[in-house]
Amino acid sequence: xxxxxxxxxxxxxxxxxxxxxxxxxxxxxxxxxxxxxxxxxxxxxxxxxxxxxxxxxxxxxxxxxxxxxxxxxxxxxxxxxxxxxxxxxxxxxxxxxxxxxxxxxxxxxxxxxxxxxxxxxxxxxxxxxxxxxxxxxxxxxxxxxxxxxxxxxxxxxxxxxxxxxxxxxxxxxxxxxxxxxxxxxxxxxxxxxxxxxxxxxxxxxxxxxxxxxxxxxxxxxxxxxxxxxxxxxxxxxxxxxxxxxxxxxxxxxxxxxxxxxxxxxxxxxxxxxxxxxxxxxxxxxxxxxxxxxxxxxxxxxxxxxxxxxxxxxxxxxxxxxxxxxxxxxxxxxxxxxxxxxxxxxxxxxxxxxxxxxxxxxxxxxxxxxxxxxxxxxxxxxxxxxxxxxxxxxxxxxxxxxxxxxxxxxxxxxxxxxxxxxxxxxxxxxxxxxxxxxxxxxxxxxxxxxxxxxxxxxxxxxxxxxxxxxxxxxxxxxxxxxxxxxxxxxxxxxxxxxxxxxxxxxxxxxxxxxxxxxxxxxxxxxxxxxxxxxxxxxxxxxxxxxxxxxxxxxxxxxxxxxxxxxxxxxxxxxxxxxxxxxxxxxxxxxxxxxxxxxxxxxxxxxxxxxxxxxxxxxxxxxxxxxxxxxxxxxxxxxxxxxxxxxxxxxxxxxxxxxxxxxxxxxxxxxxxxxxxxxxxxxxxxxxxxxxxxxxxxxxxxxxxxxxxxxxxxxxxxxxxxxxxxxxxxxxxxxxxxxx
Amino acid sequence: xxxxxxxxxxxxxxxxxxxxxxxxxxxxxxxxxxxxxxxxxxxxxxxxxxxxxxxxxxxxxxxxxxxxxxxxxxxxxxxxxxxxxxxxxxxxxxxxxxxxxxxxxxxxxxxxxxxxxxxxxxxxxxxxxxxxxxxxxxxxxxxxxxxxxxxxxxxxxxxxxxxxxxxxxxxxxxxxxxxxxxxxx
Numbered sequence: 001x002x003x004x005x006x007x008x009x010x011x012x013x014x015x016x017x018x019x020x021x022x023x024x025x026x027x028x029x030x031x032x033x034x035x036x037x038x039x040x041x042x043x044x045x046x047x048x049x050x051x052x053x054x055x056x057x058x059x060x061x062x063x064x065x066x067x068x069x070x071x072x073x074x075x076x077x078x079x080x081x082x083x084x085x086x087x088x089x090x091x092x093x094x095x096x097x098x099x100x101x102x103x104x105x106x107x108x109x110x111x112x113x114x115x116x117x118x119x120x121x122x123x124x125x126x127x128x129x130x131x132x133x134x135x136x137x138x139x140x141x142x143x144x145x146x147x148x149x150x151x152x153x154x155x156x157x158x159x160x161x162x163x164x165x166x167x168x169x170x171x172x173x174x175x176x177x178x179x180x181x182x183x184x185x186x187x188x189x190x191x192x193x194x195x196x197x198x199x200x201x202x203x204x205x206x207x208x209x210x211x212x213x214x215x216x217x218x219x220x221x222x223x224x225x226x227x228x229x230x231x232x233x234x235x236x237x238x239x240x241x242x243x244x245x246x247x248x249x250x251x252x253x254x255x256x257x258x259x260x261x262x263x264x265x266x267x268x269x270x271x272x273x274x275x276x277x278x279x280x281x282x283x284x285x286x287x288x289x290x291x292x293x294x295x296x297x298x299x300x301x302x303x304x305x306x307x308x309x310x311x312x313x314x315x316x317x318x319x320x321x322x323x324x325x326x327x328x329x330x331x332x333x334x335x336x337x338x339x340x341x342x343x344x345x346x347x348x349x350x351x352x353x354x355x356x357x358x359x360x361x362x363x364x365x366x367x368x369x370x371x372x373x374x375x376x377x378x379x380x381x382x383x384x385x386x387x388x389x390x391x392x393x394x395x396x397x398x399x400x401x402x403x404x405x406x407x408x409x410x411x412x413x414x415x416x417x418x419x420x421x422x423x424x425x426x427x428x429x430x431x432x433x434x435x436x437x438x439x440x441x442x443x444x445x446x447x448x449x450x451x452x453x454x455x456x457x458x459x460x461x462x463x464x465x466x467x468x469x470x471x472x473x474x475x476x477x478x479x480x481x482x483x484x485x486x487x488x489x490x491x492x493x494x495x496x497x498x499x500x501x502x503x504x505x506x507x508x509x510x511x512x513x514x515x516x517x518x519x520x521x522x523x524x525x526x527x528x529x530x531x532x533x534x535x536x537x538x539x540x541x542x543x544x545x546x547x548x549x550x551x552x553x554x555x556x557x558x559x560x561x562x563x564x565x566x567x568x569x570x571x572x573x574x575x576x577x578x579x580x581x582x583x584x585x586x587x588x589x590x591x592x593x594x595x596x597x598x599x600x601x602x603x604x605x606x607x608x609x610x611x612x613x614x615x616x617x618x619x620x621x622x623x624x625x626x627x628x629x630x631x632x633x634x635x636x637x638x639x640x641x642x643x644x645x646x647x648x649x650x651x652x653x654x655x656x657x658x659x660x661x662x663x664x665x666x667x668x669x670x671x672x673x674x675x676x677x678x679x680x681x682x683x684x685x686x687x688x689x690x691x692x693x694x695x696x697x698x699x700x701x702x703x704x705x706x707x708x709x710x711x712x713x714x715x716x717x718x719x720x721x722x723x724x725x726x727x728x729x730x731x732x733x734x735x736x737x738x
Numbered sequence: 739x740x741x742x743x744x745x746x747x748x749x750x751x752x753x754x755x756x757x758x759x760x761x762x763x764x765x766x767x768x769x770x771x772x773x774x775x776x777x778x779x780x781x782x783x784x785x786x787x788x789x790x791x792x793x794x795x796x797x798x799x800x801x802x803x804x805x806x807x808x809x810x811x812x813x814x815x816x817x818x819x820x821x822x823x824x825x826x827x828x829x830x831x832x833x834x835x836x837x838x839x840x841x842x843x844x845x846x847x848x849x850x851x852x853x854x855x856x857x858x859x860x861x862x863x864x865x866x867x868x869x870x871x872x873x874x875x876x877x878x879x880x881x882x883x884x885x886x887x888x889x890x891x892x893x894x895x896x897x898x899x900x901x902x903x904x905x906x907x908x909x910x911x912x913x914x915x916x917x918x919x920x921x922x923x
Contacts, residue, residue: 470916
């Protein structure tokens with residue numbers, strides 16, 4: 001809440017009518033809260049939490065009721081995790097079901113019950129055949145519904161047209177809703193969440209409207225056929241749920257450090273429901289997203305992820321109790337010689353990552369600087385149109401990307417009848433289902449190969465333009481799709497090479513004729529894994545103005561890791577117009593001698609200091625403590641509500657006992673509670689590496705510098721970042737955006 | 739907005755309750771057996787609404803296309819899977835999603851098209867001072883309406899104030915995301 005809003009708060013009586021509607025009033029910021037786009041002070045939050053805990057523990061010995069309250073306080077963490085898991089699982093289930101239905105809506109509709117997707121519609125029908133498992137008379141394509149013809153050129157054109165129209169409608173609705181209601185709902189959200197978790201404040205990013213709009217528009221964006229996934233946005237949705245439930249308990253709502261523990265666990269729950277893998281979610285939260293991850297958070301994250309996964313399973317969106325997104329079973333072991341194609345796939349993953357990062361950054365820069373950025377709605381519509389027009393003819397791009405990946409991971413047994421599994425079968429074969437000997441590829445496989453190659457090129461190109469638009473979008477699934485397609489192509493190539501050339505040296509020891517030796521599905525999985533690792537790197541390296549990353553010096557790398565989350569990500573750091581930069585002193589001093597409220601107000605009004613040091617007296621300048629710049633005006637303005645009789649000419653004191661005053665003076669104002677008596681100090685001879693280390697490991701926000709026992713100045717986190725930027729030959733002024 | 743939170747909590751609660759309360763439709767379980775081509779018989783898919791204990795080739799594959807001795811060989815190659823779904827969950831989810839989407843679209847149409855027209859008629863052209871870059875944006879009159887508000891703290895005014903505050907926040911967000919392009923994706 002900015003100071004501007006403070007000034008314009010309407011004067012309403014605290015005892016006004018309608019306490020029910022009090023939530024509509026503007027919340028008055030408390031002393032100890034933080035401004036938007038600033039960092040929190042981890043040490044202060046930690047000490048406040050310890051104080052609170054100590055108070056509760058000491059009070060719990062007083063009576064039974066206090067004991068129960070202390071138990072409730074201890075349990076509140078687990079209750080929050082339970083609620084987060086339930087809500088995340090429910091929302092993920094809703095999203096899955098809705099995406100399933102709306103994706104199929106582009107092609108046709110179920111006549112018996114319009115809310116069924118294609119697979120659900122044909123669930124009970126008996127007219128499905130082995131070759132056309134999906135066809136049934138209850139589900140009709142649009143052309144068949146409108147004109148009565150199922151085949152033919154006219155039907156094809158009509159289907160094509162309607163597919164493109166539905167895609168355009170969905171994406172237009174998505175971008176309009178994002179623009180009107182919650183602009184923070186665009187993008188995937190993971191970089192900003194990383195920043196928030198490292199101690200940054202972005203108000204509104206995890207709000208209720210953002211949650212609602214992100215859920216609704218994510219379904220629309222994924223259903224429109226664009227080359228994006230829903231895993232990244234699901235993490236954002238889960239963190240919004242976490243933020244929502246934090247506000248129920250004052251233990252979390254008032255303490256920003258504790259809140260971030262909850263958000264770490266919520267991120268784990270988000271990934272857990274996206275992939276159906278609770279442990280994967282916890283590892284993701286631990287490694288990728290979190291900054292402060294104590295052991296307690298590990299267990300809580302796992303609990304939240306489990307609850308979320310179980311809730312999703314209870315809703316059962318996939319209809320056959322399948323929870324994991326891609327469920328594969330391979331029966332053939334892999335051989336050491338297969339490492340060569342695996343390494344090739346790894347190299348491909350690296351190349352794809354580099355290409356994607358460079359191209360996407362260049363395109364995003366163009367979006368930022370040229371006319372393209374002024375028309376976000378038109379941009380979304382144009383990209384959707386192009387995607388739909390190019391994707392419809394190729395059956396592998398027409399269907400949703402998750403289905404494509406599932407099919408590519410699938411091992412071809414006797415039960416499959418897709419084009420990709422059209423191998424030439426020996427009609428007298430009587431082997432059991434799982435043990436399929438190597439077979440030559442039929443014409444269907446070759447057909448599939450060139451279609452897949454086209455799909456690969458298309459996906460690589462279109463993802464570069466899709467990412468960065470103003471709709472919720474995730475990068476996991478498109479990267480996996482690119483890798484899976486490449487892997488499958490390589491796998492089929494190796495398999496056919498092994499079949500036709502049994503006598504080559506590399507295949508002689510490993511592939512016996514008549515036995516299965518190469519599993520193309522496994523290659524697809526390896527390819528997907530290789531490509532998944534790469535494109536997320538720009539979040540670690542690129543500066544907010546999207547510069548080309550320069551090679552870092554090795555000695556600085558460690559220092560960067562801790563604070564790089566601040567530096568690299570969020571360009572949402574606004575320009576710091578509130579603080580003087582450069583030569584002007586960043587602090588002023590107050591003395592322990594009594595001053596008056598109006599003098600303080602004059603001091604605050606004229607300047608915008610970051611902090612105030614409190615000294616014993618002007619002459620001795622012996623250092624007493626430190627007051628945060630934001631706290632002082634808040635404490636003064638809030639005081640009329642707390643202590644009666646405080647007026648402008650009241651005396652302000654920082655000591656424990658009030659100064660002796662004649663009784664005619666108005667009530668003095670005690671401001672000791674906003675005074676930090678133990679700020680962190682270093683001397684001016686401390687090497688900069690140590691200072692950077694201290695900031696990183698302790699999570700400090702500012703640090704005081706002394707020389708010979710006297711206070712010399714103050715270093716803030718942003719100063720450290722600016723220094724590091726200068727070391728790396730980047731423009732230090734750009735840190736104002738951090 | 740706490741009302742949004744209440745609405746969401748309410749719908750989630752309804753959803754979970756409905757999930758438990760609705761009786762299990764007998765059509766919601768099935769056993770699906772896929773049998774690949776065998777000799778001169780084509781591949782077939784058989785489905786029946788049987789429970790888990792009857793989900794095997796002998797119960798589900800009817801009529802059996804092969805005779806006595808070949809039945810075992812044929813059944814060995816078939817794969818039977820038991821599947822269940824909740825049609826009530828699907829129905830409730832889709833209808834709830836569509837209704838929420840519809841409500842949001844109506845509200846969006848109201849905010850972008852109807853409200854400026856209504857406000858213009860109520861307050862007259864002279865009193866609206868819109869800055870240049872606000873023209874055409876949704877919520878353009880957020881600042882203006884505040885100045886016209888009465889000072890009586892009744893419920894309607896509180897709702898109005900809360901709404902204006904929300905609009906200002908959204909405008910701020912929109913400036914940083916759409917104009918300055920500061921959000922990474």
